[in-house]
Amino acid sequence: MTEPTRERDWRPDHPLDLRRTLFPLRRGPGDPACRLERDGTVWRASRTPAGPGTLRIAAAAGGPVRAAAWGPGADWLLDRLPDLLGASDDPAGLRLPPGPLREAQRANPGLRLCRTGLVLESLVPAILEQKVTTDEAYRAWRQLLYAFGTPAPGPDPRLRVPPAAREWALIPSWEWHRAGVDSKRADTVQRAVRLAARLEQASGMPHAEAVARLTAVPGVGEWTAAETLQRSNGDADAVSVGDFHLKNWVGWAMVGRPRSTDAEMLTLLAPFTPHRHRVCRLIGLTGLRPPKYGPRLAPNDHRGR
Known part of the structure; x- marks a missing residue:
């Protein structure tokens, strides 16, 4: 096995759920650039300003986060490890009323918004x-x-x-x-x-x-x-307006409305500025989903056209 060009241990001063924090970076279960292993290890391949780099991250309960990196971009990736794992994220300002959202927040103290620095x-x-x-x-x-x-x-x-x-x-x-x-x-x-x-x-x-x-x-x-800034900037207020499902999830979780518009969603989220995206992440963790009507969106196939 190739020896890593660099290693780093980092101990966050906040609870950290490594998998949930980095999950948005994976584009499907077969993503060639990001893998989440069953043992909790995360692998990422990135093209940094210093060149290509691979990052392997593992976290043990009560211990430091251990990272290894390879390639010309190794130093760049390790230097920004804390930001990637939410060190610059500040969820403390979000105050939620009693209910499922606050329970999701309480049950997931290790959820942080990652920041890759790569647009x-x-x-x-x-x-x-x-x-x-x-x-x-x-x-x-x-x-x-x-x-x-x-x-x-x-x-x-x-x-x-x-x-x-x-x-x-x-x-x-x-x-x-x-x-x-x-x-x-x-x-x-x-x-x-x-x-x-x-x-x-x-x-x-x-x-x-x-x-x-x-x-x-x-x-x-x-x-x-x-969708870009949520990942590259760790933007806690970037709402995915126009998403096929999100507006309905927000409407259902907050007021029990099975179908909502983007405008109605933004009205519901407005009191939580500048944490609107964070609220959407928490809604995803509640498991609350509106009732489904009609068939799912059918995939297109542009290859035969």
Whole structure:
């Protein structure tokens, strides 16, 4: 087994649920860039400003978080380990009324919002998830990474580092088609990666400025920006407006309404600013789901068109 280029132990000063904190970074169970092992270990392959890097993180109850990293990006990843695991997140300001949400908050003190500091790594898969089922998006992400990503540094041959901005830009149209990605989403990715340097600056911007920077790209709307900033910035207030399910989950959990609009959702969440995304994460942990009506959204297949 290849020796890690660097190791780091870090002891958080807050409870930490490693799996729940990093779960949003995994794009489906077969994600080539992020794996969550049954023993709680998390593997990530990233393209950092210093180059490709692989990060392995493990946490034991009562002990420090132990991380190992490989590749040119190893130092960059280990230096930012605390931010990745929610050290810069501050959930203390969220005060919830008695009920299921407060119970979820009490039962999950280790839930933190991760912060990767990498915009493009979350923006591209968010674009792939626009207006399609998660299965379609995850399949496209896997296929594109296996075809155009690079083997990750370190001991795990299953991991792939996502393409660099230039490599995304050079993917020909028929390869997007083969991966099941329609021209609208493919074109949006191509526009975004050509502005990669400016978009990466959003990782250090306040909420409103970061949203404005991302949504200046044609095809990147409020939902895509929120899904990106939740991960790259640990943005506790980024609400995924336009999500197929979220508005109904919020309406049901808060007022027992089985169907809601985005406007109604935002009204319900407004008192919890600047923790609206955090509230949505807690709603997910309550298990409360509105009744289902009609068939599920059927997957599209753009490969035969």
